[in-house]
Amino acid sequence: MSNDITYDAVRTDFIEKTGLITQAEGLPRIAGRVFGMLIFDGEVVSFGDLATKLQVSRASISTSIRILEERGLVKRVTKPGERQDFFQLAPNPYATMLERIHKRNRSIQADIAETIRSLPANSEALGRLNAHANFYASLDAAVAVALSELDTSRNTSAMLQPTAPKDYADDA
Amino acid sequence: MSNDITYDAVRTDFIEKTGLITQAEGLPRIAGRVFGMLIFDGEVVSFGDLATKLQVSRASISTSIRILEERGLVKRVTKPGERQDFFQLAPNPYATMLERIHKRNRSIQADIAETIRSLPANSEALGRLNAHANFYASLDAAVAVALSELDTSRNTSAMLQPTAPKDYADDA
DNA sequence: CGTTTTGTTCAGTCAAAACTAAACAAACTT
DNA sequence: AAGTTTGTTTAGTTTTGACTGAACAAAACG
Numbered sequence: 001m002s003n004d005i006t007y008d009a010v011r012t013d014f015i016e017k018t019g020l021i022t023q024a025e026g027l028p029r030i031a032g033r034v035f036g037m038l039i040f041d042g043e044v045v046s047f048g049d050l051a052t053k054l055q056v057s058r059a060s061i062s063t064s065i066r067i068l069e070e071r072g073l074v075k076r077v078t079k080p081g082e083r084q085d086f087f088q089l090a091p092n093p094y095a096t097m098l099e100r101i102h103k104r105n106r107s108i109q110a111d112i113a114e115t116i117r118s119l120p121a122n123s124e125a126l127g128r129l130n131a132h133a134n135f136y137a138s139l140d141a142a143v144a145v146a147l148s149e150l151d152t153s154r155n156t157s158a159m160l161q162p163t164a165p166k167d168y169a170d171d172a
Numbered sequence: 173m174s175n176d177i178t179y180d181a182v183r184t185d186f187i188e189k190t191g192l193i194t195q196a197e198g199l200p201r202i203a204g205r206v207f208g209m210l211i212f213d214g215e216v217v218s219f220g221d222l223a224t225k226l227q228v229s230r231a232s233i234s235t236s237i238r239i240l241e242e243r244g245l246v247k248r249v250t251k252p253g254e255r256q257d258f259f260q261l262a263p264n265p266y267a268t269m270l271e272r273i274h275k276r277n278r279s280i281q282a283d284i285a286e287t288i289r290s291l292p293a294n295s296e297a298l299g300r301l302n303a304h305a306n307f308y309a310s311l312d313a314a315v316a317v318a319l320s321e322l323d324t325s326r327n328t329s330a331m332l333q334p335t336a337p338k339d340y341a342d343d344a
Numbered sequence: 345c346g347t348t349t350t351g352t353t354c355a356g357t358c359a360a361a362a363c364t365a366a367a368c369a370a371a372c373t374t
Numbered sequence: 375a376a377g378t379t380t381g382t383t384t385a386g387t388t389t390t391g392a393c394t395g396a397a398c399a400a401a402a403c404g
Contacts, residue, residue, distance in 0.1 A: 010290045014301075017283050024198065028362060039300050047381070057364050062382055083372065083379065089300075094307040111189050118182045128211050128261075129186075135266040138321045142314035149310045200392060219351070229394050234352055255349065255402065 011040050015054075030056055031064035034087075035073060044077060044086040072096040098147045105140040109133060183212050187226075202228055203236035206259075207245060216249060216258045244268040270319045277312040281305060 018036025019029045033054050038045060051061045065087060068074035073093040077086050090096065112133040119126060190208025191201040205226050210217060217225075223233045237259060240246035245265040249258045262268065284305045291298060 007291070010287060014284075014287045017287075021280060026196065030363080039304055040297050042297060042300055048379095058381070059365075059383080060363055063363090066382090085381075094303070097307075098311070108193060112186075115182060115186045115189075119179070123179075125212050125214060128214055131266070132211055135269075135322070138318045139270070139315075141321075142318035143311075145317060146310045146314035149313075150307070202393080220349095230351070231353080231395075232393055235393090238352090257351075 014040055027067065028064060030054065030060050031067050034061070034064050035068060035093075038074065038087065038089050042089075044079075044088045046082075046084040046086050048084055050087070071100065092150070095147060095150050098143055098150065102140060102143050102147065105136055105143065109136045109140065112136065186212055199239065200236060202226065202232050203239050206233070206236050207240060207265075210246065210259065210261045214261075216251075216260045218254075218256045218258050220256055222259070243272065264322070267319060267322050270315055270322065274312060274315050274319065277308055277315065281308045281312065284308065 015033050015036040018039070019032035022032030022035060023029045034050055037050070037054065047058070047061060047065075050065075051058045054061075065074060065076070069076060073090055073096060074087050075090045077088060079086055112129060116126065116129050116133065119129070187205050187208040190211070191204035194204030194207060195201045206222055209222070209226065219230070219233060219237075222237075223230045226233075237246060237248070241248060244262055245268060246259050247262045249260060251258055284301065288298065288301050288305065291301070
């Protein structure tokens with residue numbers, strides 16, 4: 001097929017962009033590329049293939065996978081008769097990401113509340129600190145809404161599972 | 173007053189925590205401390221005081237302020253008869269922060285949509301990419317909700333301005 | 345005018361983090 | 375058993391970015 005080149009370009013582009021996005025979220029770029037590759041390809045991907053196709057060292061794959069596993073975004077699986085480890089997206093990675101944000105937000109809110117509690121009741125700063133707390137509270141509420149929305153459409157989560165193997169050309 | 177020491181400790185603690193939080197959001201730590209100091213102290217603070225009280229170089233204050241101004245979180249003001257520049261919180265910094273997130277989200281969504289558009293209609297990856305897009309869409313919708321909530325309570329935004337000491341109830 | 349104050353810019357230092365190669369350990373193969 | 379394959383860990387390199395001091399330009403002061 002002549003448009004395989006285009007297809008691969010789109011794929012590589014998506015993977016690179018995902019790497020940049022997650023980098024801005026505080027993840028190493030390679031971890032983001034692994035995540036992007038798993039989203040795009042869907043299939044279960046072997047450790048070796050990750051290193052080869054992304055053209056990075058096995059050590060980088062190892063640490064990236066560790067981070068992604070810790071965050072609950074990726075699952076390690078094995079295949080009978082195969083010695084390598086394989087990886088796929090965790091069941092609902094997006095909900096997991098939101099949970100994480102949620103948790104962090106609540107931690108921040110607790111810190112601010114602690115600050116407020118430690119101040120004298122007539123402190124001039126209370127108004128601004130309450131506004132500050134309110135910001136994180138409403139942000140948190142919004143995340144909770146998004147989370148419930150994601151759960152609602154979880155029937156759609158079947159989309160996330162790896163499906164029939166298809167042969168993409170030999171990446172870029 | 174004997175509890176002045178405690179008050180300063182609470183203040184310093186809040187400022188440092190704010191520095192750490194904003195650092196995780198991709199801002200330099202000092203910028204976060206400046207932001208935290210303006211929240212806590214509320215008053216208009218001079219350039220020199222920022223450097224002195226935060227114990228950092230004037231160069232750092234300069235770049236931090238530049239970043240905070242670019243993001244619309246801080247406003248530079250002058251005082252008649254005073255040579256120094258002074259700084260205070262921008263009118264509604266929290267809404268501005270949410271706007272920024274909103275903008276970024278939409279940019280990401282556009283990228284993903286572009287990827288989807290570039291793929292053949294029967295591509296096996298479409299399902300997962302749609303789920304990916306959906307994640308950012310619902311996150312974005314949630315942010316929009318939080319934004320409108322903030323706007324709703326904008327009567328409260330008077331709290332953000334440096335005013336006469338008023339005592340808001342001390343909820344937590 | 346020269347001097348001082350003030351904020352920005354530039355060059356350089358330092359620290360943190362990403363990434364790699366190499367050493368390693370564990371499991372499999374023969 | 376010896377030798378492979380596979381993933382992790384460690385040591386080292388490189389890059390990135392925060393921060394500082396010094397040079398600088400502009401304005402105010404004397």
